[in-house]
Amino acid sequence: MNVITLLSGVLFGFILSRVGATSYNYIQKMFLLIDLHLMGVIGLAVVVGALGIQVIKRTRMKAIDGKEIQVQPKEGHRGIIAGGLIFGVGWALTGSCPGTILSQIGEGKLAALFTFAGMLAGTYLFGVLSPRLARLMEPVQKGRK
Numbered sequence: 001m002n003v004i005t006l007l008s009g010v011l012f013g014f015i016l017s018r019v020g021a022t023s024y025n026y027i028q029k030m031f032l033l034i035d036l037h038l039m040g041v042i043g044l045a046v047v048v049g050a051l052g053i054q055v056i057k058r059t060r061m062k063a064i065d066g067k068e069i070q071v072q073p074k075e076g077h078r079g080i081i082a083g084g085l086i087f088g089v090g091w092a093l094t095g096s097c098p099g100t101i102l103s104q105i106g107e108g109k110l111a112a113l114f115t116f117a118g119m120l121a122g123t124y125l126f127g128v129l130s131p132r133l134a135r136l137m138e139p140v141q142k143g144r145k
Contacts, residue, residue, distance in 0.1 A: 009102075012103075013102060013103035013106055016099065016100055016103045017103055017106075017107060019037075019038070019041045020037065020038060020041075021038060021041060021099075021100050021103075022096075022100050022103045022104045022107055022109070024095035024109075024111075026038055027091070027092075027095045027096075028095065031092050053071055056069050056071060057071055075139035075140070076139065076140045077136065077137045077138055077139055077140055078135075078136045078137075078138075078140065079133060079136035079137045082136065086122075090115075090118070090122075094111075094114075094115040094118070095111075095115075096112055096115045098119055100112075101115050101116045101119065102116075
């Protein structure tokens with residue numbers, strides 16, 4: 001199973017590289033709305049993911065352990081907005097998102113090592129601050145603004 005996982009990751013990284021998702025220039029052009037190629041790639045990924053979730057739900061697909069996969073909607077919380085803004089600013093500044101960092105490192109882009117270190121530091125910081133951020137992560141009640 002580990003070999004399949006490794007090969008899947010290598011294939012995913014190769015595809016990211018081929019479509020330009022690891023190119024700082026393509027990412028910059030996307031954020032400047034000069035070249036929308038990557039937005040199309042992201043849109044296609046959303047459609048494929050949505051279709052995959054529907055297949056999992058409708059066929060009652062089972063996990064490796066034989067249990068049916070349960071797809072549950074996640075509740076929204078106030079922290080999503082702040083987290084999304086931090087994610088977007090980091091992506092725009094570094095030219096990478098968590099999905100492309102390892103591919104960029106694999107391509108030999110050393111600047112991605114700093115982004116990777118920042119991602120690890122941010123994850124650690126979130127873990128340290130999460131007790132103080134608990135109120136932001138409380139589910140938003142439906143019907144309440």
